Amino acid sequence: MIIYGVAMKVRQLTFRLLQVYADVVRTGSLTATANRLHLTQPTVSQQLKRLREIVGEPIVRHEEGRLVPTEVGQALYQLSQDLLSRADVFSQYLEEYNRGGRGHFSIGLVNTAQYVLPRLLGPFGQANPQVDVTVEIGNRQQMLNRFERHEDDIYVFSHPPIDDDVLAAPFLSNPLVVVGPQHYRWAGVEGLSMDALKEERFLLREPGSATRHTFEAWLYSAGIELRSTQQIASNEAIRLAVASNMGLAVLSRHVVADSPNGVQELPLPGFPLKSRWHFVVRRQRRLPPAAIRFLSYVQASLAQAFDEPEGEMAVAELLQALKPER
Amino acid sequence: MIIYGVAMKVRQLTFRLLQVYADVVRTGSLTATANRLHLTQPTVSQQLKRLREIVGEPIVRHEEGRLVPTEVGQALYQLSQDLLSRADVFSQYLEEYNRGGRGHFSIGLVNTAQYVLPRLLGPFGQANPQVDVTVEIGNRQQMLNRFERHEDDIYVFSHPPIDDDVLAAPFLSNPLVVVGPQHYRWAGVEGLSMDALKEERFLLREPGSATRHTFEAWLYSAGIELRSTQQIASNEAIRLAVASNMGLAVLSRHVVADSPNGVQELPLPGFPLKSRWHFVVRRQRRLPPAAIRFLSYVQASLAQAFDEPEGEMAVAELLQALKPER
DNA sequence: TATAGTCATAGATGATTATCTATGGGGTGG
DNA sequence: CCACCCCATAGATAATCATCTATGACTATA
Numbered sequence A, B: 001m002i003i004y005g006v007a008m009k010v011r012q013l014t015f016r017l018l019q020v021y022a023d024v025v026r027t028g029s030l031t032a033t034a035n036r037l038h039l040t041q042p043t044v045s046q047q048l049k050r051l052r053e054i055v056g057e058p059i060v061r062h063e064e065g066r067l068v069p070t071e072v073g074q075a076l077y078q079l080s081q082d083l084l085s086r087a088d089v090f091s092q093y094l095e096e097y098n099r100g101g102r103g104h105f106s107i108g109l110v111n112t113a114q115y116v117l118p119r120l121l122g123p124f125g126q127a128n129p130q131v132d133v134t135v136e137i138g139n140r141q142q143m144l145n146r147f148e149r150h151e152d153d154i155y156v157f158s159h160p161p162i163d164d165d166v167l168a169a170p171f172l173s174n175p176l177v178v179v180g181p182q183h184y185r186w187a188g189v190e191g192l193s194m195d196a197l198k199e200e201r202f203l204l205r206e207p208g209s210a211t212r213h214t215f216e217a218w219l220y221s222a223g224i225e226l227r228s229t230q231q232i233a234s235n236e237a238i239r240l241a242v243a244s245n246m247g248l249a250v251l252s253r254h255v256v257a258d259s260p261n262g263v264q265e266l267p268l269p270g271f272p273l274k275s276r277w278h279f280v281v282r283r284q285r286r287l288p289p290a291a292i293r294f295l296s297y298v299q300a301s302l303a304q305a306f307d308e309p310e311g312e313m314a315v316a317e318l319l320q321a322l323k324p325e326r
Numbered sequence C: 001t002a003t004a005g006t007c008a009t010a011g012a013t014g015a016t017t018a019t020c021t022a023t024g025g026g027g028t029g030g
Numbered sequence D: 001c002c003a004c005c006c007c008a009t010a011g012a013t014a015a016t017c018a019t020c021t022a023t024g025a026c027t028a029t030a
Helices: A015-027 A030-036 A041-055 A071-099 A111-115 A118-127 A140-148 A210-222 A235-243 A253-257 A289-306 A309-325 B015-027 B030-036 B041-055 B071-099 B111-115 B118-127 B140-148 B210-222 B235-243 B253-257 B289-306 B309-325
Strands: A060-063 A066-069 A103-110 A131-138 A154-157 A166-173 A176-181 A201-204 A228-231 A248-252 A263-266 A276-282 B060-063 B066-069 B103-110 B131-138 B154-157 B166-173 B176-181 B201-204 B228-231 B248-252 B263-266 B276-282
Touching: A015 A030, A015 A041, A015 A066, A015 A071, A030 A041, A041 A071, A066 A071, A071 A289, A071 B071, A103 A111, A103 A140, A103 A289, A111 A131, A111 A235, A111 A253, A118 A131, A118 A289, A131 A140, A131 A289, A140 A154, A154 A289, A166 A289, A166 A309, A176 A210, A176 A235, A176 A253, A201 A235, A210 A248, A235 A248, A235 A253, A235 A263, A248 A253, A253 A263, A276 A289, A276 A309, A289 A309, B015 B030, B015 B041, B015 B066, B015 B071, B030 B041, B041 B071, B066 B071, B071 B289, B103 B111, B103 B140, B103 B289, B111 B131, B111 B235, B111 B253, B118 B131, B118 B289, B131 B140, B131 B289, B140 B154, B154 B289, B166 B289, B166 B309, B176 B210, B176 B235, B176 B253, B201 B235, B210 B248, B235 B248, B235 B253, B235 B263, B248 B253, B253 B263, B276 B289, B276 B309, B289 B309
Parallel strands: A103 A131, A103 A154, A201 A228, A201 A248, B103 B131, B103 B154, B201 B228, B201 B248
Antiparallel strands: A060 A066, A154 A276, A166 A276, A176 A248, A176 A263, B060 B066, B154 B276, B166 B276, B176 B248, B176 B263
8 A cells, every 4th residue: 555645644643632633623622622631721732733733734723712623624523533433343342352242262172072062052152143153073183183283262072182281171071871773682681791792893983083092991991802893983873873783882972862863872880981071272372252251151051051060160160270361 | 350441542542553553464574564664673563562552452473474463453454444544535635625626715705796706716616626615795895894804715806905914916907887778868979078977867886885986986086076876786786777777877897798788888088997806815814725726727717718917917926925824 | 901711832751652773582494 | 403584572762742830822701
């Protein structure tokens, strides 16, 4: 952009000057303006003088004891009003932004978490229509990569990465259960054990998956080795495969919880495997106010919507740890 | 939550800061901006810092070696663009105003002058559609009152008021002639003299009129006393009255010059009485650029449109006298 | 014409700004 | 791992700003 320095010394123009000038035009008196703005009359007089120098043209004249804007002064007054009100709009936007009622944040979800997060994000979005949330979804490994690159504001992991910079709040239990087809032959049998099922075919998620990793860790510690496995990349596909008698699987109870879906949970000793979802943020990262607001919202609704008072506590601590960042 | 009365320190906001910031966003580099604006890199860095303090929020962040505006920064950038371009529009307006191509001025005309001024104001208005001219009309006395009160930018008098502050440029001759009805019985008679006509009824303008005043002064110096007079307040009414055989009159030749109008000029010794119209301005008054432009325009067109080279000179001098006022 | 109110100007003084030079820290690409 | 950009910070300085108090000029109005 080419700047024409000729007509007006824009560089020296200050919003303060415009504020004072606008008030002078409104009151028609330097003294009045001085009082209203808690200044002395000479101060206002000098401000006017300087503004006139910036504009390069007289902007007010005396008329019947009042100060009246000249033709140029009127145009300048309109400009002032215009500019000041626009700056004010921006200021209000800033306030809204700081309150978290407006703006944007991004959250990265491990695949399985997408079965529960909507229950938090949905109502939050309803209550904060001006907030724009980007939801990233991937398996554990993909989310770890994003985390490494600081790509998102908040993450949800069942097993948070270990790092000094990490703040993690376990907010919701994520029980892993063994599921089989609706009319599975072992259904109802007492004393069923995993050892008895090791000959069955198990459908597993891909290696990067946390669900798979947790299950395999448990198998290892229990000294069990599976005979037959098959890899399927999504929880939903696994659920459908189980329903179709293709095998058994270990899934988050949240995946199978809702509605009749052709699968059933098998009561096995040692199950459900306990795990929890964590909100994970970097201690050092300055979260957008909207993200803070979301976490606050989560904290408030956890107890009632999910009956997870412990989660509420954990989120409260997380928020606390983030506050002094200011 | 703490409520901050002001989200942004608007008072300290400068257009300079916005200019610099806008350029930083465009180039994505402090160094580049520093070069473009002929500053050093630390200067730009500090400006950015100050702007951030004013806004109270980070406005840029590093990303792949570039500086990228944050969410708030983007909003601020838009604001900057907006404000700067508006200031620029005003600046352009100022330029136009100073060139006289835009704006307003007022001119006060003595009644008789309204017969010729349109021939100047008309074309000027055509050539400068953005200039808004207020034309005030009245008889000499009324115009003198306006002059005293500094109500107009320019005046047209045939006899300028005497005042140290007055600048007057005689720009056009205003011959006063004796007129009678079209078929007046003395028409064509050689050696006709005013002395012979003093028994006729003369139609005169009101006492404040300059035309009347000039005529009466001439009568006085010639030692002639009229027998019968009648007062009529407008030139036009007088012309019609003369055409209707109600008497004779002394009028500006400009009043009777155009078109067949039922009156004729009577050739009398001593006539036409010489007088001139003057543009009159106050030396001390700062004329709006538009008024200056009008006078310049008049100067340029006098010679060709009216064949009055002397008037051209006089107006040129007037303009000259006004110039150092800056 | 005296009085009060309103502006303008002068002089003084911290505070803030606009800049510069010098220097240090962090990445990026060889 | 080194050289090279790029940015941030420190320190310095002249200019400008934001203010104030004191005072003078001008203008209505009592």
